[in-house]
Amino acid sequence: MSNQFIVVETAGNVRSITLNRPEVLNSCHSPMAAELQAALAEAGEDGSIRAVLLTGAGRAFCAGQDLDEARPVAGEPPRDFAAHVRQVYNPVVRALRQLPKPVIAAVNGVAAGAGANLALACDFVFASSQASFIQAFSRIGLVPDTGGTFFLPRLVGLARATAMTMLAEKVTARQAFEYGMIYRVVEPDRLIPEARDFAASLASQATFGLGLTKRLLNASLVNDLDAQLELEADLQGAAGRSEDYSEGVTAFLEKRAPTFRGS
Ligand code: LHQ
Numbered sequence: 001m002s003n004q005f006i007v008v009e010t011a012g013n014v015r016s017i018t019l020n021r022p023e024v025l026n027s028c029h030s031p032m033a034a035e036l037q038a039a040l041a042e043a044g045e046d047g048s049i050r051a052v053l054l055t056g057a058g059r060a061f062c063a064g065q066d067l068d069e070a071r072p073v074a075g076e077p078p079r080d081f082a083a084h085v086r087q088v089y090n091p092v093v094r095a096l097r098q099l100p101k102p103v104i105a106a107v108n109g110v111a112a113g114a115g116a117n118l119a120l121a122c123d124f125v126f127a128s129s130q131a132s133f134i135q136a137f138s139r140i141g142l143v144p145d146t147g148g149t150f151f152l153p154r155l156v157g158l159a160r161a162t163a164m165t166m167l168a169e170k171v172t173a174r175q176a177f178e179y180g181m182i183y184r185v186v187e188p189d190r191l192i193p194e195a196r197d198f199a200a201s202l203a204s205q206a207t208f209g210l211g212l213t214k215r216l217l218n219a220s221l222v223n224d225l226d227a228q229l230e231l232e233a234d235l236q237g238a239a240g241r242s243e244d245y246s247e248g249v250t251a252f253l254e255k256r257a258p259t260f261r262g263s
Helices: 030-045 081-098 114-120 136-140 148-156 158-167 173-178 188-202 207-220 225-240 243-253
Strands: 006-011 014-019 051-056 060-062 103-107 110-112 124-128 132-134 170-172 184-186
Touching: 006 030, 014 030, 014 188, 030 081, 051 060, 051 188, 060 114, 081 114, 081 207, 103 114, 103 188, 110 114, 114 124, 114 132, 114 148, 124 173, 124 188, 132 173, 136 158, 148 158, 170 173, 173 184, 184 188, 207 225, 207 243, 225 243
Parallel strands: 014 051, 051 103, 060 110, 103 124, 110 132, 124 184
Antiparallel strands: 006 014, 132 170
């Protein structure tokens, strides 16, 4: 599929997706969201892809919903934002979390509203030291979406999540790192090279097991201990039947580096 609002590239086993509407800070309108949904689905289906990198073109990562698309129109009833969130944002969050391979966000600049929460739904968040995260929703009378009220309290605790969502203050990349919201802060010119190297390195790991680990971590956010122990047992069973386990343990015993195929 040819894309107008995102750029999709493949290098080795890594699929890069770049949000590409820099003139509006990569804010998300329905056509861009449709392209993103399709690109994530393709990355999931393509067995040669073993890590995904998500970033933004220009000076921003993503400024959330394109407010021009969402503006009220005089004389017309209010837009159905519930339907919009279900069609546009929820599928993207589900795709990011259900993709059985790691997703790395390289947050190159401001990430606001749904754009901030898009980043937080990824497995690893690298951020430029000049990036920032703004739960901008309350500034315009809306509530957080795109999984923000699920991930943020779990990442930073209820007190900080309350302040971020109700006050909509800018959180710098360094603060985000200190709060445990993101994985790494990188100098701006090193962001993409480091995130790419990291993604390539992850893509050479035991991808099948990483996918199962992601399932476990997802489930841990809602399961009780017994349910989680059961799931760990089930998925360890699956991991133990994988080619990667066979290779990993053989390589260990032969005192050599493993060559994982990701299955
Ligand atoms: C934009 C946007 C934008 C359009 C910058 N839209 N043009 C779900 C369901 C349904 C409806 C609503 O929303 C949602 C989920 C959400 O995401 S709600 C939250 C939506 N996002 C925001 O409220 C953030 C709005 N943007 C900002 O507050 C600022 O632009 C930030 C803080 C991100 C960056 O500020 P600056 O660095 O000062 O840049 P700027 O404001 O000058 O923006 C540059 C251009 O980008 C500008 O256009 P212009 O033609 O003047 O150069 C902005 O209008 C445009 N832009 N965000 N979301």
